[in-house]
Amino acid sequence: MNTGGLVLVVGSLLSATAAFVWLALRLNGAPSGKKANGPQEALVDSAKEDVEHIFNDEFREELRNRGRLHFEKIIGENAMFLQQDLRQTTSQLNDYMRAEITRTLQEEFKKYEQSIADAKQLALGSIEKTIDTIEQQRQYLEQQLKTQSEEQKKHILKQFEGQMANIINHYILHAIGNQIDLSDQLEYILAELEANKQAIVEDIQRGA
Amino acid sequence: MELKIPITLVSRYDVSRLLRELNSLDDFFAGAKSRPAGTALPAPRPSNLLNQLVSDNQVNLLEEAQRQQLKARLEGLLKTAPQLRISFSSEPPAKVLEQILSWMRQNIHPTLLLQVGLQPNVAAGFMLRTPNKWFDMSLRPRLQKEQPYLIELIAGATGGQ
Numbered sequence: 001m002n003t004g005g006l007v008l009v010v011g012s013l014l015s016a017t018a019a020f021v022w023l024a025l026r027l028n029g030a031p032s033g034k035k036a037n038g039p040q041e042a043l044v045d046s047a048k049e050d051v052e053h054i055f056n057d058e059f060r061e062e063l064r065n066r067g068r069l070h071f072e073k074i075i076g077e078n079a080m081f082l083q084q085d086l087r088q089t090t091s092q093l094n095d096y097m098r099a100e101i102t103r104t105l106q107e108e109f110k111k112y113e114q115s116i117a118d119a120k121q122l123a124l125g126s127i128e129k130t131i132d133t134i135e136q137q138r139q140y141l142e143q144q145l146k147t148q149s150e151e152q153k154k155h156i157l158k159q160f161e162g163q164m165a166n167i168i169n170h171y172i173l174h175a176i177g178n179q180i181d182l183s184d185q186l187e188y189i190l191a192e193l194e195a196n197k198q199a200i201v202e203d204i205q206r207g208a
Numbered sequence: 209m210e211l212k213i214p215i216t217l218v219s220r221y222d223v224s225r226l227l228r229e230l231n232s233l234d235d236f237f238a239g240a241k242s243r244p245a246g247t248a249l250p251a252p253r254p255s256n257l258l259n260q261l262v263s264d265n266q267v268n269l270l271e272e273a274q275r276q277q278l279k280a281r282l283e284g285l286l287k288t289a290p291q292l293r294i295s296f297s298s299e300p301p302a303k304v305l306e307q308i309l310s311w312m313r314q315n316i317h318p319t320l321l322l323q324v325g326l327q328p329n330v331a332a333g334f335m336l337r338t339p340n341k342w343f344d345m346s347l348r349p350r351l352q353k354e355q356p357y358l359i360e361l362i363a364g365a366t367g368g369q
Contacts (some may be wrong), residue, residue, distance in 0.1 A: 165345035165351035203338040
């Protein structure tokens with residue numbers, strides 16, 4: 001039911017009410033005094049009596065009942081119409097609300113999805129940046145480790161080369177111990193003494 | 209006349225021991241003079257080293273003057289003889305030590321004395337300490353001298369890694 005129909009129903013209800021009120025007032029407000037002011041008045045009075053005879057209390061009661069029944073019928077019909085309209089309006093309102101809510105929810109969901117997508121993008125960007133940073137750190141550490149390893153290797157080699165004579169001497173000592181007979185070394189000993197003879201003589205001559 | 213030092217006289221301890229022997233001989237002869245007649249007095253037996261020294265220098269130990277002269281020479285030797293300290297990885301055989309000392313007395317100083325010591329870190333060769341210097345004639349300096357060759361050998365053994 002549209003607005004026009006609703007206006008029509010309400011209008012008819014109001015008009016029926018007004019007619020009923022008017023009828024009731026008319027019935028209650030009619031004059032009862034007799035005035036013998038000529039034949040016309042007598043006629044009027046007679047007519048009034050006839051009217052009062054016709055529209056006596058029973059008849060009025062009958063009319064009231066009919067009017068009440070009619071009014072109730074109209075009220076009932078209109079109530080039914082109103083109920084139908086109300087139901088229809090409620091249904092439309094429900095549909096409208098459902099549609100609106102659905103649309104709003106969809107919009108909100110879209111916004112939410114967009115927010116999630118943005119957040120996801122942001123998180124991905126952040127993760128990528130973190131991965132890049134970690135990769136850079138890894139490369140830096142790898143380079144540093146490599147450099148340190150090389151330095152350590154060089155240092156160890158240098159140490160080894162510097163101490164090589166001691167290491168081999170120690171190894172020989174450990175391997176053969178005192179098993180080299182000094183008699184066998186005599187030639188070497190005398191050769192060494194001969195090689196250092198001059199220095200020994202000079203040192204002895206110089207004295208303590 | 210210069211004192212002839214036997215090759216068996218190696219160190220200052222030997223000289224000190226000879227002096228102690230000569231002193232004991234002096235004591236013996238002094239005691240023999242003052243002993244009662246007919247009393248036996250055991251004579252000290254001179255060591256091989258003293259016998260060798262006396263023989264090399266033709267000294268009569270029965271003569272006090274010669275004994276005193278010998279003592280004076282030995283004391284002089286103790287004061288003036290240069291002493292070197294030689295260290296080996298183990299106790300050197302007497303024969304080896306004699307040969308070394310002989311070479312030293314012929315080539316370095318005729319009255320040279322040696323103090324023999326042990327140096328367990330010496331694998332082969334020896335170490336010599338003069339009054340002011342330390343000569344390392346062990347295997348170590350020789351290996352140090354040959355270091356490039358050793359590095360080459362190790363590099364070859366490890367495939368140049």
